[in-house]
Amino acid sequence: MRRATTFLSTLLLAVMLLAVPGALSPAQAQNPIQADGQNPIQADGQNPMGARPTADSVNEEFLFKQESKIRGRVSIPDGKSANLIQPQGREYQNFRERWLPWIGALTILGMLAALGAFFLFRGRIMMEHSQESGKKILRFNAFERFTHWMTAVCFIILSLSGLNYIFGKRLLMPLIGPEAFGAIAQWAKYSHVYLAWPFMLGVAFMFVLWIRDNIPNKVDWAWIKAGGGFIGKGHPHAARFNAGQKGVFWMVAGFGAAMGVTGLMMLFPFALTDINGMQVMQVIHSVIGIIFIAGILAHIYIGTLGMEGAYDAMGSGKVDLAWARAHHDLWVEQEQARTASGPQLKGHPAPAE
Amino acid sequence: MARMKFLCDADRCIECNACVTACKNEHEVPWGINRRRVVTLNDGKPGERSVSMACMHCTDAPCAAVCPVNCFYTTADAVVLHSKDICIGCGYCFYACPFGAPQYPRVGNFGSRGKMDKCTYCSGGPEPDFSTAEYEKYGSNRLAEGKLPLCAEMCSTKALLAGDGEMIAEIYKQRVIKRGYGSGAWGWKTAYRETVAI
Numbered sequence: 054m055r056r057a058t059t060f061l062s063t064l065l066l067a068v069m070l071l072a073v074p075g076a077l078s079p080a081q082a083q084n085p086i087q088a089d090g091q092n093p094i095q096a097d098g099q100n101p102m103g104a105r106p107t108a109d110s111v112n113e114e115f116l117f118k119q120e121s122k123i124r125g126r127v128s129i130p131d132g133k134s135a136n137l138i139q140p141q142g143r144e145y146q147n148f149r150e151r152w153l154p155w156i157g158a159l160t161i162l163g164m165l166a167a168l169g170a171f172f173l174f175r176g177r178i179m180m181e182h183s184q185e186s187g188k189k190i191l192r193f194n195a196f197e198r199f200t201h202w203m204t205a206v207c208f209i210i211l212s213l214s215g216l217n218y219i220f221g222k223r224l225l226m227p228l229i230g231p232e233a234f235g236a237i238a239q240w241a242k243y244s245h246v247y248l249a250w251p252f253m254l255g256v257a258f259m260f261v262l263w264i265r266d267n268i269p270n271k272v273d274w275a276w277i278k279a280g281g282g283f284i285g286k287g288h289p290h291a292a293r294f295n296a297g298q299k300g301v302f303w304m305v306a307g308f309g310a311a312m313g314v315t316g317l318m319m320l321f322p323f324a325l326t327d328i329n330g331m332q333v334m335q336v337i338h339s340v341i342g343i344i345f346i347a348g349i350l351a352h353i354y355i356g357t358l359g360m361e362g363a364y365d366a367m368g369s370g371k372v373d374l375a376w377a378r379a380h381h382d383l384w385v386e387q388e389q390a391r392t393a394s395g396p397q398l399k400g401h402p403a404p405a406e
Numbered sequence: 407m408a409r410m411k412f413l414c415d416a417d418r419c420i421e422c423n424a425c426v427t428a429c430k431n432e433h434e435v436p437w438g439i440n441r442r443r444v445v446t447l448n449d450g451k452p453g454e455r456s457v458s459m460a461c462m463h464c465t466d467a468p469c470a471a472v473c474p475v476n477c478f479y480t481t482a483d484a485v486v487l488h489s490k491d492i493c494i495g496c497g498y499c500f501y502a503c504p505f506g507a508p509q510y511p512r513v514g515n516f517g518s519r520g521k522m523d524k525c526t527y528c529s530g531g532p533e534p535d536f537s538t539a540e541y542e543k544y545g546s547n548r549l550a551e552g553k554l555p556l557c558a559e560m561c562s563t564k565a566l567l568a569g570d571g572e573m574i575a576e577i578y579k580q581r582v583i584k585r586g587y588g589s590g591a592w593g594w595k596t597a598y599r600e601t602v603a604i
Contacts, residue, residue, distance in 0.1 A: 091588070107417050107587070108417070108586070108587035109452075109453060110416070110417070110448070110453045110454065110455040110589060111447050111454075111455050112447050112589040112590055112594075113590055113592055113595070114590070115574065115587070116447065123444050123447065124445075124447075125445040125447040125449060125456075126445070126446045126449040126455075127443055127444070127445055127446070128423065128444070129426075129440050131438070131440065131443075131509075132441045134440060134506055136445075136447070136506050137445040137447065137457055137505070137506075137592070138459075138504055138505060138592070138593050139504050139505075139506070140596045141500055141505050142501065142502045142503050142596075143468055143474070143502075143504060143596065145468070145500045145501055145502050146468035146471050146472055148453055149471075149472045149498070149502070150471045150472060150560040177509050181440075216476070216499075218474040220472070220498065221474060222473075222474055222475060222476045226475070226476060230489065231476065231477075231489075231492050232492065235475050235489075235491060235492035235493070235494065236477060237520075238475045238494045239494045241494075242494045242495070242496060243518075246518065261464075284451075302430060319497070323430075323498060328501065328506070329501075331500075331501050332501050335501055343457070346545060360582065386451070390574045396444070397411060
């Protein structure tokens with residue numbers, strides 16, 4: 054843009070230096086309507102420059118060649134209103150109405166279909182019993198569980214109220230009518246706006262709480278190569294979090310941050326960006342939101358229906374020792390070294406088992 | 407039925423802002439909201455031009471398309487109106503509008519926008535014509551009285567034209583032929599996907 058301006062001003066200067074009376078001004082050359090000889094002002098020679106101030110003014114076509122939108126000056130305090138025409142609104146319309154419903158439906162239904170197919174082929178992954186069965190080991194303490202559930206409840210409500218922006222008018226509105234739907238959508242909007250805050254707080258807490266155990270390492274690579282125990286037989290080694298769980302952690306951290314940033318931009322519209330920036334924020338927020346929902350569906354599946362014994366980790370916080378030994382052998386060894394047989398750290402009492 | 411449009415003959419607009427003031431007064435538009443505004447391009451430079459702009463009542467209106475609660479409707483005169491009872495103030499119509507027409511009174515924290523407000527082409531809203539509810543939410547209903555929008559009616563230089571699209575395009579064409587130039591129908595390509603052939 055700056056280069057274009059510099060080029061234009063240089064061109065203008067050159068033309069001014071070379072100008073001879075009666076020569077065409079550059080503005081005249083830009084105007085598509087040439088009516089030489091018909092214009093009384095020019096014919097009368099009233100303007101010594103030979104210019105026709107009204108006819109030679111800017112026009113839409115010329116301005117759109119300079120910039121993608123037409124901007125000017127307004128005498129009212131609302132700076133946004135200085136944009137005269139932004140045709141990008143039509144592109145935003147196209148994305149939101151033509152592409153987004155399909156992106157959303159295919160991604161989310163695709164994930165549900167994939168999970169359904171996985172359940173049909175693999176079934177529920179059952180606990181393997183050993184002599185350690187029945188003993189319990191603390192996996193997540195009360196604060197970790199509180200943080201998880203605060204974030205989870207917010208996420209579910211944010212997902213539903215978020216999907217309502219795309220699918221509400223297509224699915225819910227024909228069923229309950231525009232007035233009832235309008236009222237529901239209003240509350241959905243309030244919940245979306247207010248629950249965003251505890252959600253962002255929860256993501257931040259989880260990041261601090263669990264990043265220590267989520268740094269990728271060589272064990273994860275072996276876990277992935279062994280198919281994570283989903284595909285092959287036996288359990289590959291895993292510390293407190295296996296590669297799949299680390300993936301969920303980094304997805305929540307990354308997508309959570311992206312949703313937070315784009316969401317804040319929409320909570321404080323036009324604070325940091327202009328109209329086109331707002332459109333981009335909206336596009337990013339909706340697309341990542343949909344992928345996020347699909348990812349969390351898989352997380353919910355494997356934490357509940359998909360695997361026996363997994364839910365206890367976030368339910369009571371204590372998991373079966375046999376389950377823990379099978380799925381997180383390195384973590385169990387570490388915990389037992391730290392508590393029962395190893396040196397007592399910070400005066401932690403040895404657990405009953 | 408007519409296909410109502412606005413056309414601002416920018417070669418006549420003198421940036422007097424009377425259209426803005428008349429609109430605010432006619433409809434008791436709340437503070438901070440301007441249903442119509444005058445934008446000056448190339449301000450203070452050669453080729454300066456002012457254009458009066460409001461909702462253009464688009465064909466395939468982007469605001470109506472992106473609205474998550476479908477609160478918009480198009481009248482028989484092709485005027486794009488909306489229901490403030492259904493609107494949730496999400497702000498999407500502003501992102502979609504090529505002309506920056508939708509505006510929201512600020513009603514709370516965290517960008518809690520109130521019900522959207524925009525130009526009604528002086529034809530009220532979904533409430534019964536001339537009812538108090540209609541006036542309070544959307545302003546007066548001149549179209550139902552058989553009058554055109556006030557901004558265009560009182561324009562001192564007759565720069566702003568309102569009425570049936572074909573009729574105002576014809577008036578504009580005549581002007582262009584007579585005076586020999588014209589900067590075109592601003593925004594028509596974006597709003598109606600057609601422009602005035604001159």
